[in-house]
Amino acid sequence: MGIVDHRSTQGLTVLLLVTDLALLILTAYGAFFTRFGNFDVPDFYHLAITSAVLLAALALIVDDSYAGFYTIPLRKQYVDLLLRYLLAFGFFTLLLVFLKISERYSRVWLATWIVSSFLLLMLARAFFHYLLRHYRASGRFLRHVLLLYRECPVGRKESGSEDLVDNLSDIDGYRICETIAMDAAEFRVEDLPALIDAGGIDEVWITTPLQDSKGLEDISYALRHSLVEIRFMPQLAENNLLRHRISQMGPMYSIDLSYTPLDGMNRVIKRSEDIVLASIIGILIIPVCILIAIAIKLTSKGPVLFKQYRQGINGKKIKVYKFRSMEVHEEQGKVTQATRDDDRISWLGRFLRRTSLDELPQFYNVIQGRMSIVGPRPHALVHNEYYKDLVESYMWRHKIRPGITGWAQINGFRGETDTLEKMKQRVEHDLWYIDNWSLGLDLRIIFCTLYKGFIHPNAY
Structure with a gap:
C-alpha cells in the first residue's frame, strides 16, 4: 500500500474533535467571565454548559461530519460547521424554553458564547487546514x-x-x-x-x-x-x-465503489465501543476463563489456548485465540472444518463449542485491536484462498476488523459451511453489515446474540 498512514489521519480526526469540544467548554466559561467578571459559576450553568456541549458534539459527529475532513475544501467545512452549529444551539435554546428555565440564564452570556465559540472553531479548522498543507508539501498525509x-x-x-x-x-x-x-x-x-x-x-x-x-x-x-x-x-x-x-x-x-460507513469518525466510535465493552466483559469473564482453563488441563493433554492465524482488517494476518476444544493433532498443513460428531473434538470441547464458551479469549483479541465484538467472523487462511474466486466480493469482508459475533451469525449463518451456497449467504450478510453499519446496528446484534443465547444447532 501507499505511504499514507491511516492511523495518523485518524489521529488528526480525533484531535480536531477534542479541539472543538475544548473550545466549546473554554468559550462557555470565558463568556461567563466576560458577562459577570468572575468564575463563581452556579451549578445550573455547569449543567447547561454540559448539555449544550453534548448536543454540539452529537451534531458535529453524526452523519460522519469529521470523516475525510482532510480532503474537504475549507469553505465547505465552514458551511457544514455553521449548519450543525445552528442545529445544536437552536435545539438547546428550544430546550431551555420548553423546560421554562431560559430566564435563569443571561442572554448576553449565551450570545457571547455562541458567537465566540463559532469563530474559534472556524479558526481551528483554518489552522488544521494550513497545517495539513504544510505536511502535504513534504509528502505526508497524501x-x-x-x-x-x-x-x-x-x-x-x-x-x-x-x-x-x-x-x-x-x-x-x-x-x-x-x-x-x-x-x-x-x-x-x-x-x-x-x-x-x-x-x-x-x-x-x-x-x-x-x-x-x-x-x-x-x-x-x-x-x-x-x-x-x-x-x-x-x-x-x-x-x-x-x-x-x-x-x-x-x-x-x-x-x-468500496466505501463503507466505517471510515473516519465512525471507525473511532466503533473502536471506542469495543474498548469499553471488551474491557468490562474481559474483567467479568476472568473467573469463568480460569475454570475452563483448569477443566481443559485436567481432561486432556496440550495447551489451554488454541492459536491460529486469520486475516484481519485490510488483509493483515492476525493471531486469534480460542480455548482448545480438540485433542492435540496435526493436519499436515491443511485446515479441516469441524463437522457434526467430529471425533477430534473432546467431550469438554463439544460443550465449549455448543455454548460458544471456547470463543471467550477473543475478547482479549478485541482489547488488543485485532478483532471487534461485532463483525464478519474470521475464516481460516486456506478457506480465504479457496473462496475468494468463488464468492463475489469475498475479500471485502476484510475492510473491517473481524468480529466475535455478527449479522450473519444472528441470522443463522454460523458453523460449518459445507456448501458453496452457505458461504455465499454468510458473505452476503457480512457485506450487508459493512455497507449498513451503525452504532445502533452493533448494539442490536449484541442484544440479539444475548437474547438468542450462545447455543445454536450449527455450533459443533
Missing part, C-alpha cells in the same frame, strides 16, 4: 492515486487528457502518481494488481463514460483481491448509481 481514463470522453471531446489530469491534480490530499489511458494498445487490465503493489497505490480512480460498464466491470474484477480504494468518476454531472456513496472530487463526481 493518498497515492492511479488514474485510469478514456482518451476521448463521450460528449467531452473538447477536454483532453491533460486537462483532466490537471483538474484532478488540484484536489487536496491526493497525489496522482500514474495515469493510464484505457484506450492505449499496451493497456492490459490484468496487469493492474502488480502495478498497484509496485507503485504503492492507495486509490484507483476510474473516469470513463457512464456507458462504459464493461470496462468498469473488467477493472473491478481484476482488483477483486486488492484492498485499495476504488473510485468511479463518470463523465456525467448526474447519475443514478445510488447504491454507492457519491462524492465530489474537484470538478468530477466520484462513485465510491
